[in-house]
Amino acid sequence: xxxxxxxxxxxxxxxxxxxxxxxxxxxxxxxxxxxxxxxxxxxxxxxxxxxxxxxxxxxxxxxxxxxxxxxxxxxxxxxxxxxxxxxxxxxxxxxxxxxxxxxxxxxxxxxxxxxxxxxxxxxxxxxxxxxxxxxxxxxxxxxxxxxxxxxxxxxxxxxxxxxxxxxxxxxxxxxxxxxxxxxxxxxxxxxxxxxxxxxxxxxxxxxxxxxxxxxxxxxxxxxxxxxxxxxxxxxxxxxxxxxxxxxxxxxxxxxxxxxxxxxxxxxxxxxxxxxxxxxxxxxxxxxxxxxxxxxxxxxxxxxxxxxxxxxxxxxxxxxxxxxxxxxxxxxxxx
Numbered sequence: 334x335x336x337x338x339x340x341x342x343x344x345x346x347x348x349x350x351x352x353x354x355x356x357x358x359x360x361x362x363x364x365x366x367x368x369x370x371x372x373x374x375x376x377x378x379x380x381x382x383x384x385x386x387x388x389x390x391x392x393x394x395x396x397x398x399x400x401x402x403x404x405x406x407x408x409x410x411x412x413x414x415x416x417x418x419x420x421x422x423x424x425x426x427x428x429x430x431x432x433x434x435x436x437x438x439x440x441x442x443x444x445x446x447x448x449x450x451x452x453x454x455x456x457x458x459x460x461x462x463x464x465x466x467x468x469x470x471x472x473x474x475x476x477x478x479x480x481x482x483x484x485x486x487x488x489x490x491x492x493x494x495x496x497x498x499x500x501x502x503x504x505x506x507x508x509x510x511x512x513x514x515x516x517x518x519x520x521x522x523x524x525x526x527x528x529x530x531x532x533x534x535x536x537x538x539x540x541x542x543x544x545x546x547x548x549x550x551x552x553x554x555x556x557x558x559x560x561x562x563x564x565x566x567x568x569x570x571x572x573x574x575x576x577x578x579x580x581x582x583x584x585x586x587x588x589x590x591x592x593x594x595x596x597x598x599x600x601x602x603x604x605x606x607x608x609x610x611x612x613x614x615x616x617x618x619x620x621x622x623x624x625x626x627x628x629x630x631x632x633x634x635x636x637x638x639x640x641x642x643x644x645x646x647x648x649x650x651x652x653x654x655x656x657x658x659x660x661x662x663x664x665x666x667x
Contacts (some may be wrong), residue, residue, distance in 0.1 A: 385449060405452075451535050569581050
């Protein structure tokens with residue numbers, strides 16, 4: 334009863350995944366063992382913490398550095414002199430101040446933190462951008478994407494495919510998602526719009542399409558709702574005569590206790606949204622308020638570049654902040 338599950342992906346991604354036969358074999362073996370598959374499709378888009386370090390400003394600012402810069406850039410800043418670190422921070426502040434009014438607000442700070450935490454997404458988009466932007470004009474049209482992804486299947490060969498219906502469904506699904514990501518409706522995506530197309534779970538305005546695609550994946554009877562057996566069937570295909578594993582019983586109870594909020598025996602769109610896109614704790618919201626409060630000397634609920642640079646060691650690291658506590662030790666120990 335092994336099946337490959339996918340949602341929130343374009344055809345290109347799905348085809349790539351299908352090539353990993355060893356991964357598929359692992360999934361199938363996991364089903365045979367009747368345990369919760371460690372790499373089963375987890376439809377919940379988790380709100381990850383911003384850093385692995387404890388958030389204790391009395392100890393150090395490493396959490397704040399990784400939250401503000403991202404883990405990789407935080408390592409780079411740790412190698413800089415204080416002067417270099419401040420100089421780079423000043424340039425970052427100019428980017429954060431989106432409206433150029435000379436102040437950084439809490440929403441602007443939050444948006445920056447979210448951007449740094451999703452940098453791997455943007456790097457992935459940048460890496461693949463040229464494959465779709467065929468005329469190198471800095472935009473990707475739906476036609477460019479469709480031809481690059483589906484061109485082969487839309488030719489004469491398309492009719493020879495056993496599962497041509499599946500490919501047509503994928504094409505229609507990708508076109509609908511492209512339209513949702515395309516804010517101005519010109520069927521031409523900017524880099525940000527194309528990022529929303531490839532990674533809709535990272536953009537608030539794409540939430541509705543993520544919910545729609547999830548329902549289409551799981552809702553087998555087509556009534557627009559997800560019942561408990563459909564919910565379980567997305568994760569588990571029982572063998573004939575096989576007793577239901579304990580983890581499946583646990584998931585069944587999870588559905589009854591926490592997924593079906595109005596207790597009508599099924600999940601509607603709102604309940605599915607709560608499930609796959611939880612908003613229980615917004616790390617970027619909390620951290621942006623923390624950085625602003627700690628730097629806002631005149632308490633006007635916004636911070637200037639000067640206020641940020643005055644508190645630079647909380648935002649970014651350097652050789653001084655990284656090794657500061659060691660400077661009093663014998664230099665032979667360094």
